[in-house]
Amino acid sequence: MSLYVDIKKKMKNFFLDVKFEAGNEVFAVLGRSGCGKSMTLKCIAGIETPDSGKIILDGRTLFDSEKKINLIPQKRKVGFLFQNYALFPNMTVEENIAASLKKGHDKRIVMDKIKAFYLEGLEKKYPCQLSGGQQQRVALARILVSNPDIILLDEPFSALDSFLKWQMEQEIIETIESFGKTVLFVSHDRDEVYHICNKIGVIENGRMEDIRDKKSLFSDPKTLSAALLTGCKNISKVKRINENTIEASDWNISFHLSRKIPDNIQYAGIRANDIEVIPDDEADLKSNDSGIIIKYNVIRMIESPFSNIFVLDTGIGDSEKLRVEVKKKGSENLVNKRFLKVRMKEEDLLLLA
Amino acid sequence: MDTAPLIISLKTAIVSTFLTFFLGIYAAKFVVNLRRGKGLLDAIFTLPMVLPPTVTGFFLLLVFGNNSFIGKFLNLIDRPVVFSWEGTVVASTVVAFPLMYRTARGAFDQIDHNIIYAARTLGLKEHHIFYKIILPNCWPGIIAGTILSFARALGEFGATIMIAGNIPNKTQTISIAVYTAVQAGDYELAYRWVLVIVIISFVSIAAMNMWNTKQSNVISNKGGI
Numbered sequence: 001m002s003l004y005v006d007i008k009k010k011m012k013n014f015f016l017d018v019k020f021e022a023g024n025e026v027f028a029v030l031g032r033s034g035c036g037k038s039m040t041l042k043c044i045a046g047i048e049t050p051d052s053g054k055i056i057l058d059g060r061t062l063f064d065s066e067k068k069i070n071l072i073p074q075k076r077k078v079g080f081l082f083q084n085y086a087l088f089p090n091m092t093v094e095e096n097i098a099a100s101l102k103k104g105h106d107k108r109i110v111m112d113k114i115k116a117f118y119l120e121g122l123e124k125k126y127p128c129q130l131s132g133g134q135q136q137r138v139a140l141a142r143i144l145v146s147n148p149d150i151i152l153l154d155e156p157f158s159a160l161d162s163f164l165k166w167q168m169e170q171e172i173i174e175t176i177e178s179f180g181k182t183v184l185f186v187s188h189d190r191d192e193v194y195h196i197c198n199k200i201g202v203i204e205n206g207r208m209e210d211i212r213d214k215k216s217l218f219s220d221p222k223t224l225s226a227a228l229l230t231g232c233k234n235i236s237k238v239k240r241i242n243e244n245t246i247e248a249s250d251w252n253i254s255f256h257l258s259r260k261i262p263d264n265i266q267y268a269g270i271r272a273n274d275i276e277v278i279p280d281d282e283a284d285l286k287s288n289d290s291g292i293i294i295k296y297n298v299i300r301m302i303e304s305p306f307s308n309i310f311v312l313d314t315g316i317g318d319s320e321k322l323r324v325e326v327k328k329k330g331s332e333n334l335v336n337k338r339f340l341k342v343r344m345k346e347e348d349l350l351l352l353a
Numbered sequence: 354m355d356t357a358p359l360i361i362s363l364k365t366a367i368v369s370t371f372l373t374f375f376l377g378i379y380a381a382k383f384v385v386n387l388r389r390g391k392g393l394l395d396a397i398f399t400l401p402m403v404l405p406p407t408v409t410g411f412f413l414l415l416v417f418g419n420n421s422f423i424g425k426f427l428n429l430i431d432r433p434v435v436f437s438w439e440g441t442v443v444a445s446t447v448v449a450f451p452l453m454y455r456t457a458r459g460a461f462d463q464i465d466h467n468i469i470y471a472a473r474t475l476g477l478k479e480h481h482i483f484y485k486i487i488l489p490n491c492w493p494g495i496i497a498g499t500i501l502s503f504a505r506a507l508g509e510f511g512a513t514i515m516i517a518g519n520i521p522n523k524t525q526t527i528s529i530a531v532y533t534a535v536q537a538g539d540y541e542l543a544y545r546w547v548l549v550i551v552i553i554s555f556v557s558i559a560a561m562n563m564w565n566t567k568q569s570n571v572i573s574n575k576g577g578i
Contacts (some may be wrong), residue, residue, distance in 0.1 A: 105362065
């Protein structure tokens with residue numbers, strides 16, 4: 001069970017050029033809205049046609065521009081969960097779930113799914129009478145009844161509030177586990193992606209940049225867009241001085257690193273919660289094994305439910321500010337401080353191409 | 354009062370609404386799925402709505418007249434359209450067609466494309482998608498189009514008089530009867546026919562509004578709150 005995709009398509013604002021392979025797993029495509037991720041799914045489902053390339057699912061060629069193969073969506077056996085679920089408004093829950101079945105089908109197939117998705121009692125209701133969560137369950141049940149070889153999830157949680165989102169995530173994870181074939185999950189939300197899958201491809205401007213295991217991607221993003229999409233709040237342009245030294249111009253500091261710095265590094269990043277606030281009595285501006293220590297003025301403090309975010313003035317223009325996130329518990333003494341002394345550790349510094 | 358014009362009008366309107374219903378829906382389906390030439394075809398299909406009815410009638414005379422290929426063929430099988438009851442049907446159908454076509458097309462255009470895509474990925478055949486999903490979700494628009502077409506067909510005058518003429522008991526519809534009565538100075542008769550046509554038109558439009566309110570309730574919230 002595997003999916004191979006290598007497609008090119010000219011779009012209005014960018015050129016879609018995506019190449020990846022996914023096995024019997026949940027593969028996430030992480031990208032900003034409008035970067036081409038939904039288009040990729042639509043090409044796989046046959047709703048849109050790429051200009052050139054190949055799409056192969058479990059050895060079946062769905063699309064091949066050279067061999068002039070372009071299966072119609074009906075023949076692809078691709079389950080597509082749309083953002084708005086796309087239930088048929090004129091059909092009841094039961095009829096929606098049974099939509100893909102032939103006349104005279106075994107009623108038990110539908111009954112089983114209604115049970116499995118906790119839809120008992122709703123069989124005769126119409127989609128507009130259901131809550132968002134129930135609609136999603138009907139859509140998933142409808143897809144599973146059609147017995148697809150792959151499931152594509154297109155931003156399935158973006159329309160849900162955070163409580164419902166958590167619940168639906170759990171249900172989707174359950175569905176995916178019992179499905180046991182390739183699942184492609186498209187999202188712009190790093191938390192969703194991290195919860196649901198193991199392998200992540202980052203897509204930016206129509207290009208698949210970085211395909212990796214989620215742990216390695218989050219701990220060591222290689223590109224600017226990967227760093228931003230995985231939630232890195234602090235980014236600085238860098239000048240590479242030599243193979244161990246870079247100057248982070250937006251933060252007004254130089255770093256001497258023990259690791260070698262590749263030639264193509266253009267940005268450095270550090271996560272807001274990786275920056276450590278240290279007591280005032282430690283020495284200033286000292287670079288040692290434990291990283292660089294520097295004092296910044298506090299511009300403002302933003303309170304989150306469980307942490308405080310300090311916006312620090314780096315002294316360079318007003319474009320790039322440094323953000324430091326500190327857990328509220330145990331850091332009450334930091335509130336109302338005019339300046340903060342922070343430590344940035346070498347191992348937390350992300351070098352980005 | 355001779356009831357012939359009423360019977361002729363109703364018969365004509367019903368038959369031409371029936372024809373327009375199918376022609377309009379299939380024309381709309383065809384144009385919506387078209388990749389090229391959409392604008393041109395749309396303009397041609399809408400033309401009878403904006404042309405003066407007499408001009409439409411003139412074109413119909415060209416197509417169905419004794420000198421045309423179709424006219425000769427119709428004469429051969431002894432079913433001429435010109436100056437016959439069939440002529441009133443042809444005129445009403447052509448003039449009412451754009452109303453049906455445009456409302457159906459508007460309804461098709463408004464349908465959520467994801468619903469159609471979802472149906473395709475679920476393996477449903479295209480004709481199944483059209484009859485079981487697209488059409489049922491477009492009923493309000495299609496019914497509205499049908500009633501508008503009926504009202505238009507019922508009141509048709511210009512194209513009818515051009516192609517079917519004014520033959521009492523054969524092609525004289527209510528609107529033509531009104532014209533004839535006024536020409537003859539028989540205002541009393543004219544008033545009566547005017548009253549009849551106002552009542553029928555009013556009832557059709559009221560029926561359409563009632564149906565529309567009911568249908569939009571059904572689609573947006575089946576069974577009420």
